[in-house]
Amino acid sequence: MDEASxxxxxxxxxxxxxxxxxxxxxxxxxxxxxxxxxRDGENEILAVTCNASTSSLEPGRRPIAxxxxxxxxxxxxxxxxxxxxxxxxxxxxxxxxxSFNNEYYHYLPxxxxxxxxxxYLCTTDEIAEFSRSLEFLSLLTSARTDIPSEELVAxxxxxxxxxxxxxxxxxxxxxxxxxxxxxxxxxxxxxxLLRLKL
Amino acid sequence: MNQKDSTKLGVVVSGSLSQGILxxxxxxxxxxxxxxxHLVTIQGNTRRFFGMINDISLETSxxxxxxxxPEAGEEFLASVLRGTTTYGTMQIVPYLTLGSDESLIExxxxxxxxxxxxxxxxxxxxxDIELVFGKEGSKNFFIGNPLDMEVKLCLDLPEFVTRxxxxxxxxxxxxxxxxxxxxxxxxxxxxxxxxxxxxHSEYGWMGTREKASPVKxxxxxxxxxxxxxxxxxxxxxxxxxxxxxVVHLGYDEIEPADIELLRQxxxxxxxxxxxxxxxxxxxxxxxxxxxxxxxSDGETEDVLKSLNIHExxxxxxxxxxxxxxxxxxxxxxxxxxxxxxxxxxxxxGKHVVLEFGRYRDITAYILVANLLTRRIYxxxxxxxxxxxxxxxxxxxxxxxxxxEAHKFLNPAVAGQTIFGTIAREMRKYNTTLLVIDQRPSxxxxxxxxxxxxxxxxxxxxxxxxxxxxAGMSGKSGLKxxxxxxxxxxxxxxxxxxxxxxxxxxxRDYGSAESYEQFGKMPAVSDSQDLEDLW
Numbered sequence: 039m040d041e042a043s044x045x046x047x048x049x050x051x052x053x054x055x056x057x058x059x060x061x062x063x064x065x066x067x068x069x070x071x072x073x074x075x076x077r078d079g080e081n082e083i084l085a086v087t088c089n090a091s092t093s094s095l096e097p098g099r100r101p102i103a104x105x106x107x108x109x110x111x112x113x114x115x116x117x118x119x120x121x122x123x124x125x126x127x128x129x130x131x132x133x134x135x136x137s138f139n140n141e142y143y144h145y146l147p148x149x150x151x152x153x154x155x156x157x158y159l160c161t162t163d164e165i166a167e168f169s170r171s172l173e174f175l176s177l178l179t180s181a182r183t184d185i186p187s188e189e190l191v192a193x194x195x196x197x198x199x200x201x202x203x204x205x206x207x208x209x210x211x212x213x214x215x216x217x218x219x220x221x222x223x224x225x226x227x228x229x230x231l232l233r234l235k236l
Numbered sequence: 237m238n239q240k241d242s243t244k245l246g247v248v249v250s251g252s253l254s255q256g257i258l259x260x261x262x263x264x265x266x267x268x269x270x271x272x273x274h275l276v277t278i279q280g281n282t283r284r285f286f287g288m289i290n291d292i293s294l295e296t297s298x299x300x301x302x303x304x305x306p307e308a309g310e311e312f313l314a315s316v317l318r319g320t321t322t323y324g325t326m327q328i329v330p331y332l333t334l335g336s337d338e339s340l341i342e343x344x345x346x347x348x349x350x351x352x353x354x355x356x357x358x359x360x361x362x363x364d365i366e367l368v369f370g371k372e373g374s375k376n377f378f379i380g381n382p383l384d385m386e387v388k389l390c391l392d393l394p395e396f397v398t399r400x401x402x403x404x405x406x407x408x409x410x411x412x413x414x415x416x417x418x419x420x421x422x423x424x425x426x427x428x429x430x431x432x433x434x435x436h437s438e439y440g441w442m443g444t445r446e447k448a449s450p451v452k453x454x455x456x457x458x459x460x461x462x463x464x465x466x467x468x469x470x471x472x473x474x475x476x477x478x479x480x481x482v483v484h485l486g487y488d489e490i491e492p493a494d495i496e497l498l499r500q501x502x503x504x505x506x507x508x509x510x511x512x513x514x515x516x517x518x519x520x521x522x523x524x525x526x527x528x529x530x531x532s533d534g535e536t537e538d539v540l541k542s543l544n545i546h547e548x549x550x551x552x553x554x555x556x557x558x559x560x561x562x563x564x565x566x567x568x569x570x571x572x573x574x575x576x577x578x579x580x581x582x583x584x585g586k587h588v589v590l591e592f593g594r595y596r597d598i599t600a601y602i603l604v605a606n607l608l609t610r611r612i613y614x615x616x617x618x619x620x621x622x623x624x625x626x627x628x629x630x631x632x633x634x635x636x637x638x639x640e641a642h643k644f645l646n647p648a649v650a651g652q653t654i655f656g657t658i659a660r661e662m663r664k665y666n667t668t669l670l671v672i673d674q675r676p677s678x679x680x681x682x683x684x685x686x687x688x689x690x691x692x693x694x695x696x697x698x699x700x701x702x703x704x705x706a707g708m709s710g711k712s713g714l715k716x717x718x719x720x721x722x723x724x725x726x727x728x729x730x731x732x733x734x735x736x737x738x739x740x741x742x743r744d745y746g747s748a749e750s751y752e753q754f755g756k757m758p759a760v761s762d763s764q765d766l767e768d769l770w
Contacts, residue, residue, distance in 0.1 A: 209312075210312075210315065210316065213312065213315075213316035214263065214316055214319070214320050216316070217316050217317060217320030217321045218320060220321075221297045221298065221320075221321060222297065222298055223298070224298040224300035224301050224304075224321065225300065225304075227321070228304070228313060231310075231312060231313045231316055232310065232313060234312065235312065
């Protein structure tokens with residue numbers, strides 16, 4: 039994957055703990071729990087994707103149903119080419135860490151990402167390197183999002199484990215780390231672990 | 237020492253000197269691999285501690301898990317929880333410490349402090365065991381292996397015999413094998429001479445084994461250094477035992493004090509016991525013979541009146557004396573006194589085993605053991621006192637082995653019997669006891685507390701365990717260890733001759749290889765030599 043094809047979105051709202059980004063292509067959303075990054079000079083800020091949505095560009099106007107006479111869903115867009123200009127796909131990134139001088143740090147960066155920063159998909163190698171330490175799990179588990187945080191945590195671990203040579207070892211280690219984090223919240227721990235089927 | 241060689245089990249999380257130390261098991265240590273009785277070392281900041289695991293438990297940080305534990309298909313959940321939210325802990329009693337300046341020279345010292353938080357806990361390595369219990373050598377006798385370890389556990393026998401000691405355990409747990417091994421050790425290290433009152437004829441020539449062929453006794457292994465005395469020549473001949481002397485007791489050797497000890501077994505009243513003293517005073521050495529003659533004598537009434545003895549009391553006493561006189565090895569007078577013979581052998585450095593043959597009756601055992609011991613002890617005491625006065629070396633220590641010890645040392649008689657005296661007076665006169673019993677709770681508390689080293693096999697009565705541990709610090713911890721010993725081939729040794737308690741598997745006895753090893757004297761190590769020089 040070259041750099042141009044890994045560039046999928048642009049930051050439209052940013053804060054220290056996370057950002058919102060709009061995809062360049064409608065429906066070209068990164069999967070829930072996948073890792074993305076933004077550049078800040080030489081350094082990078084890594085985040086996990088969540089809360090993806092596709093909606094009208096104008097906040098007050100909801101799209102209407104147009105496919106009654108169409109045979110397929112694709113035909114809806116073919117017959118209404120303006121739709122691609124009136125709709126947007128967005129997602130939220132929750133910051134999990136950053137890199138500085140080519141080294142990963144699993145805590146919040148000193149500054150948030152800049153608006154209009156490009157958002158790239160992380161490569162498998164980057165993900166494997168970043169997740170060598172499981173410290174990122176504390177930021178991941180404390181994220182405040184609209185979706186249940188258990189879902190985000192489980193999705194992220196599933197995604198990252200696929201980037202490791204031995205996914206089951208990684209998942210087992212992550213599970214142990216979660217058990218330490220949720221030492222006094224067994225129901226939550228159980229919910230997440232049951233979503234990490236090996 | 238390099239701790240990386242040892243297996244790390246966990247880290248210290250809490251504890252106190254009085255209650256023991258609580259350590260949390262590492263997530264990769266299975267709680268099923270930990271057993272009570274294991275020896276561990278704890279590496280503190282400045283010192284190293286030696287201790288024993290005495291309890292293991294399962295804990296959880298969230299009680300919610302107990303309400304909804306992982307179900308059958310939820311293996312991953314269970315594997316994650318294991319060692320994290322649910323974990324094992326072990327209770328460790330620290331006994332020794334090594335590391336401060338003085339202990340580097342003097343070896344491990346009794347513990348007076350505890351390791352700091354998060355100190356790592358390791359399984360004791362072979363080097364640790366050797367450091368604490370010493371290497372096999374001219375003084376250190378190899379008695380077995382600590383549980384689940386291959387290293388040789390040694391006992392300092394010259395130190396062991398300076399106090400009276402006890403071997404306890406339920407019937408069939410291996411007391412006799414342990415005792416036989418200790419006797420061989422004493423013989424081999426030349427720590428003392430043994431006098432064994434062998435009630436069941438297990439030590440001298442041949443010993444029995446459950447579901448296996450008989451094992452060799454002391455005489456078969458060390459023919460030139462052991463002599464077998466017998467009370468029952470016929471039985472010995474039938475068993476083809478080569479005996480050195482047949483013991484007969486003369487009535488004139490029996491003293492009122494010997495009768496007093498038999499009060500219970502002969503069913504004598506208090507008055508009958510005190511009458512024996514009056515008879516002895518009146519009739520002299522041949523008092524038994526004369527008392528028995530009185531019965532058929534017409535003057536009886538007058539004599540009894542003059543002695544102020546009631547007729548019923550007299551009859552009670554006569555019934556008792558008749559029991560003694562019916563014992564086939566007693567006769568009015570014997571030429572060669574058994575006491576002199578035993579002493580002669582003991583003084584020449586020979587170990588004596590007295591077999592009782594068919595006379596397993598407790599009356600015979602108590603009478604003979606008490607009578608011989610009383611005389612031998614007094615002779616030993618004289619010799620020791622004389623040697624002290626003349627500044628000569630004292631006689632060689634004597635270890636008297638008695639079985640069914642509660643018959644001699646129960647609270648009712650311990651005050652009067654010679655065995656009670658020996659147990660209490662300890663090593664002053666170089667005579668000590670090796671007490672073997674299956675009901676230690678029957679032994680007088682004071683005597684039990686005076687026993688130096690105790691070796692105990694499995695005991696399951698609470699009372700027996702309590703009495704074995706009387707006077708021991710960290711009692712509650714050892715309790716669980718004793719109760720959890722295997723029914724066979726496991727024992728716990730603690731007390732004077734060992735720096736800390738240790739559970740062990742006694743060394744093999746009964747195979748051709750084991751006999752060969754017992755026959756060999758261990759090589760004297762250099763360090764032992766150096767120690768001797770100091």
